[in-house]
Amino acid sequence: MGETFVFWVLAVVSVIAALGLVFSRKAVYSALMLGVVMLSLAVLYAVQDAPFLAVVQIIVYTGAVMMLFLFVLMMVGVDSSDSLVETIKGQRFWAVLAGLGFAVLLALGIGNAFIGPAKGLAAYPQNVPSLAELIFTRHVFAFEVTSALLITAALGAVVLAHRERLTPKLTQRDLARQRFKEFARTGRNPAPLPGPGTYARHNAIDKPALLPDGSIAAQSVNRYVARYEKAEGTLPPEVAQALESDSEALELEKE
Amino acid sequence: MPSLNDFGHDPLWISIIKAVVIFVFLVLAVLFGVWTERKLISRMQHRYGPNRAGKFGLLQSVADGLKMGLKEDLTPSGVDKVLYLVAPLILVVPAFISYSIIPFGPVVSMFGVKTPLQLTDLPVAVLLVLAMASLGVYGIVLAGWASRSPYAILGGLRSTAQVISYEIAMGLSFVAVFLYAGTLSTSEIVAKQAGGGTLDIGSLTIPMPSWYAIQLIPSFLIYVLTMLGETNRVPFDLPEGEGELVAGFHTEYSSSLKFALIMMAEYVNVFVVSGLSITLFLGGWRAPWPISLWDGANHGWWPLLWFFIKLVIVFGFFVWVRAALPRVRYDQLMALGWKVLIPLNLVWILLVATFRALRVDKGPVVFTMLAIIVIGALAVYFYFDTANQRRREARAQEIQQDFETLADAPALGGFPVPPLDLPHYHGVHSSKEVTSGSN
Numbered sequence: 001m002g003e004t005f006v007f008w009v010l011a012v013v014s015v016i017a018a019l020g021l022v023f024s025r026k027a028v029y030s031a032l033m034l035g036v037v038m039l040s041l042a043v044l045y046a047v048q049d050a051p052f053l054a055v056v057q058i059i060v061y062t063g064a065v066m067m068l069f070l071f072v073l074m075m076v077g078v079d080s081s082d083s084l085v086e087t088i089k090g091q092r093f094w095a096v097l098a099g100l101g102f103a104v105l106l107a108l109g110i111g112n113a114f115i116g117p118a119k120g121l122a123a124y125p126q127n128v129p130s131l132a133e134l135i136f137t138r139h140v141f142a143f144e145v146t147s148a149l150l151i152t153a154a155l156g157a158v159v160l161a162h163r164e165r166l167t168p169k170l171t172q173r174d175l176a177r178q179r180f181k182e183f184a185r186t187g188r189n190p191a192p193l194p195g196p197g198t199y200a201r202h203n204a205i206d207k208p209a210l211l212p213d214g215s216i217a218a219q220s221v222n223r224y225v226a227r228y229e230k231a232e233g234t235l236p237p238e239v240a241q242a243l244e245s246d247s248e249a250l251e252l253e254k255e
Numbered sequence: 256m257p258s259l260n261d262f263g264h265d266p267l268w269i270s271i272i273k274a275v276v277i278f279v280f281l282v283l284a285v286l287f288g289v290w291t292e293r294k295l296i297s298r299m300q301h302r303y304g305p306n307r308a309g310k311f312g313l314l315q316s317v318a319d320g321l322k323m324g325l326k327e328d329l330t331p332s333g334v335d336k337v338l339y340l341v342a343p344l345i346l347v348v349p350a351f352i353s354y355s356i357i358p359f360g361p362v363v364s365m366f367g368v369k370t371p372l373q374l375t376d377l378p379v380a381v382l383l384v385l386a387m388a389s390l391g392v393y394g395i396v397l398a399g400w401a402s403r404s405p406y407a408i409l410g411g412l413r414s415t416a417q418v419i420s421y422e423i424a425m426g427l428s429f430v431a432v433f434l435y436a437g438t439l440s441t442s443e444i445v446a447k448q449a450g451g452g453t454l455d456i457g458s459l460t461i462p463m464p465s466w467y468a469i470q471l472i473p474s475f476l477i478y479v480l481t482m483l484g485e486t487n488r489v490p491f492d493l494p495e496g497e498g499e500l501v502a503g504f505h506t507e508y509s510s511s512l513k514f515a516l517i518m519m520a521e522y523v524n525v526f527v528v529s530g531l532s533i534t535l536f537l538g539g540w541r542a543p544w545p546i547s548l549w550d551g552a553n554h555g556w557w558p559l560l561w562f563f564i565k566l567v568i569v570f571g572f573f574v575w576v577r578a579a580l581p582r583v584r585y586d587q588l589m590a591l592g593w594k595v596l597i598p599l600n601l602v603w604i605l606l607v608a609t610f611r612a613l614r615v616d617k618g619p620v621v622f623t624m625l626a627i628i629v630i631g632a633l634a635v636y637f638y639f640d641t642a643n644q645r646r647r648e649a650r651a652q653e654i655q656q657d658f659e660t661l662a663d664a665p666a667l668g669g670f671p672v673p674p675l676d677l678p679h680y681h682g683v684h685s686s687k688e689v690t691s692g693s694n
Contacts, residue, residue, distance in 0.1 A: 028338075032397075035393070051379045052378070052382075055382040055385075055386050056382070058386035058389065058390065059382065059385055059386050059422075062386075062389065063386065063390070063392070063422070067389070067393075067396070067415055067419055070400075070415065071416070074399075074400055074411065074415075075412065126378065127378050127379075128438075128439060173654070205404060205405070205406070222405060224408075225405070228333060228403060
């Protein structure tokens with residue numbers, strides 16, 4: 001009774017979340033919807049007397065995998081839009097094929113569960129010890145192969161991302177010296193950029209600092225905020241003008 | 256002594272009473288925890304701390320809470336409204352859920368019903384806390400992202416990386432406890448710490464400590480570090496490092512009820528990891544040694560008191576650390592997590608598993624002695640390490656030379672520096688400090 005109730009509630013929630021995942025415009029919302037689907041799955045596992053699987057589902061999928069997705073989305077930046085160019089040749093054909101294959105697999109699995117007799121959990125009274133026993137006796141080979149696969153993937157990532165260090169690592173002292181040498185050579189300001197809001201009417205982060213003559217210090221304009229405001233058309237014209245006229249700020253923008 | 260079989264039989268009203276009591280306890284604990292922290296840390300810094308609202312400033316947090324409730328709830332323009340609103344909720348709910356598996360005491364008679372002093376227990380109870388912690392991070396990340404502020408987004412990014420890294424080390428530090436207790440249920444782990452057995456040397460019988468904090472010291476020490484990292488407390492409070500990020504992920508939550516929720520989640524999380532450290536390593540609700548000689552110490556309602564005292568002590572440790580340590584740098588934090596805590600933990604788990612497989616009961620004790628010897632030997636080696644010493648001297652000389660060249664040539668980026676041995680730099684006799692305005 002309780003199980004059926006939970007199933008129907010979660011079925012609605014997870015189907016809506018899955019649709020939201022496909023149709024929402026913002027990538028972060030899609031990621032969140034995926035998180036909701038994963039959580040619903042975890043609750044279903046828990047209701048099916050598989051507490052270990054439920055908790056691991058939350059820790060691994062919701063906690064680690066989804067979090068890394070979000071991390072990447074935030075690192076890449078919120079204003080990056082989806083590229084609609086299909087980079088792989090024959091992408092659609094293979095996608096349809098894979099989808100069909102998955103549907104067949106699903107149908108076979110569900111059909112098997114419907115036709116065959118119920119297995120039940122009677123043979124395995126305790127969830128965690130029974131699971132451990134199965135993993136480390138009957139399925140130990142598959143388990144080890146999986147771990148080898150994961151380690152290979154991790155090693156591959158390390159090898160791809162690794163760069164040999166050719167020069168010694170610069171310390172803070174080295175960097176400071178470099179900045180002053182640069183200043184002697186080109187006159188580039190060695191100090192940190194001026195903070196927002198100085199001498200202005202408000203000290204909020206989107207208010208540029210003012211110079212002694214009351215004009216806007218273009219270097220104090222936060223480019224992250226300015227980018228939003230430009231996209232939404234709320235960037236004050238005097239700030240835009242100051243940004244355009246300031247060559248050093250433009251140079252920074254290019255970097 | 257409750258075990259897993261004692262759970263799941265409570266009538267509904269008993270469960271509701273327990274849940275409400277835990278909720279009220281946590282809310283009050285946050286109110287007075289904030290007061291305790293401020294008072295304690297101010298005494299450590301030779302000042303009084305809050306002393307205006309109520310006797311000893313006891314009502315300070317109540318006043319702050321009321322103020323937050325009555326203030327205008329500002330929503331900055333440009334924020335993502337839905338997530339901005341939801342983030343504090345995502346932060347606070349899992350923190351409260353985690354407390355449902357913390358055991359407060361043995362089976363007692365509550366209004367005529369025999370029931371353990373713990374809301375519920377699961378075969379995977381400890382992992383539930385980890386799962387809830389990983390859900391709580393969503394609150395931080397989304398608060399950072401939805402605020403649309405560079406400070407907030409940097410705070411959110413930092414906390415994602417930090418909490419994921421430290422969660423791995425934290426999960427690994429539980430493994431040794433699981434191996435020794437043979438269970439993941441909190442009530443049974445507490446039961447396993449009831450007696451440590453004895454060590455017989457000849458005719459001498461030495462009672463062994465029963466707490467896993469002593470039996471499995473490396474696990475406990477690593478857990479203590481990860482618990483600071485997991486709750487974003489000093490010295491690992493990078494996500495809200497006020498020197499760089501104003502207030503990090505909650506910069507845009509300006510003292511409204513949402514901010515109150517964020518603060519509450521932070522403190523409840525501290526209480527969760529403290530409660531977990533007590534349950535897994537510090538004997539749970541069981542009385543410590545001199546008290547445990549009294550037969551009634553571990554029966555009835557008394558264990559609530561022992562648990563509370565332990566909780567206060569662990570929380571005091573948090574405050575002490577905050578008063579004593581500066582914040583670490585971000586790369587140091589990540590290096591500590593990935594390059595020190597995780598490998599150390601893996602080696603230690605391997606050793607513990609080996610001892611378990613070989614049925615060497617006193618293995619960890621022997622190992623700890625060995626480790627002390629090895630660390631001592633390494634310390635002696637590094638003390639007399641001449642190669643490092645020579646490298647350091649060469650570097651210092653290089654910098655000195657560079658400095659001299661630059662001092663003479665302002666055009667190269669140097670600047671005119673007066674000779675550093677002028678008398679007023681160090682004083683003629685450098686015994687007395689030259690105060691400002693006296694020369």
